Amino acid sequence: xxxxxxxxxxxxxxxxxxxxxxxxxxxxxxxxxxxxxxxxxxxxxxxxxxxxxxxxxxxxxxxxxxxxxxxxxxxxxxxxxxxxxxxxxxxxxxxxxxxxxxxxxxxxxxx
Amino acid sequence: xxxxxxxxxxxxxxxxxxxxxxxxxxxxxxxxxxxxxxxxxxxxxxxxxxxxxxxxxxxxxxxxxxxxxxxxxxxxxxxxxxxxxxxxxxxxxxxxxxxxxxxxxxxxxxxxxxxxxxx
Numbered sequence: 093x094x095x096x097x098x099x100x101x102x103x104x105x106x107x108x109x110x111x112x113x114x115x116x117x118x119x120x121x122x123x124x125x126x127x128x129x130x131x132x133x134x135x136x137x138x139x140x141x142x143x144x145x146x147x148x149x150x151x152x153x154x155x156x157x158x159x160x161x162x163x164x165x166x167x168x169x170x171x172x173x174x175x176x177x178x179x180x181x182x183x184x185x186x187x188x189x190x191x192x193x194x195x196x197x198x199x200x201x202x203x
Numbered sequence: 204x205x206x207x208x209x210x211x212x213x214x215x216x217x218x219x220x221x222x223x224x225x226x227x228x229x230x231x232x233x234x235x236x237x238x239x240x241x242x243x244x245x246x247x248x249x250x251x252x253x254x255x256x257x258x259x260x261x262x263x264x265x266x267x268x269x270x271x272x273x274x275x276x277x278x279x280x281x282x283x284x285x286x287x288x289x290x291x292x293x294x295x296x297x298x299x300x301x302x303x304x305x306x307x308x309x310x311x312x313x314x315x316x317x318x319x320x321x322x
Contacts, residue, residue: 127308127309129248129309136312136313137298137300137309137312139309142307142310182247184248184308189265191305192250192253193250194240194247194248194249195247196247197247
């Protein structure tokens with residue numbers, strides 16, 4: 093089993109760029125795809141990124157995903173921050189025994 | 204439009220049973236997996252399990268195995284999450300979500316069902 097560790101919170105100003113990391117505790121981050129979900133207050137999660145880097149249709153290009161094997165982590169980058177981006181963000185991947193694993197979530201505050 | 208519509212909020216007492224539902228529309232319900240995700244108050248997302256309605260292949264997270272039962276009725280495009288004896292610690296928001304593979308991503312998600320267990 094492994095864990096996905098995210099920072100509890102990040103913040104940024106409108107128009108700026110932020111990055112949220114998701115570090116895998118054991119095993120290679122590249123061995124299973126990583127997804128990213130956005131959950132606005134009082135709403136269901138929605139998919140931002142699937143299979144490490146892909147955006148579903150309708151997700152703005154301001155959102156991008158990447159994988160870094162050297163740090164064994166995935167990252168979600170949001171450029172051109174908007175106040176509407178204020179939300180919780182979760183990464184998710186797979187484990188052979190527990191199947192689906194979520195990170196603990198990161199609260200994004202847009203100042 | 205692909206949609207998952209969940210049953211309404213529930214308030215139950217410890218020891219009572221409960222079954223909540225998730226009805227899919229706008230796609231071939233039988234050929235996509237439906238997963239269940241728990242979110243305790245103020246906490247993050249926790250995967251509970253997943254079912255393939257066509258043959259009822261079910262996988263559970265070890266953390267909930269034996270505590271809940273996942274099922275589906277493909278004739279009415281509906282998946283279920285069932286508790287035989289609720290505990291106060293089952294108080295949470297429960298989401299269902301669709302996946303096109305057992306190692307895929309969830310999209311879309313249902314609107315959530317809030318379950319409150321209190322004496």
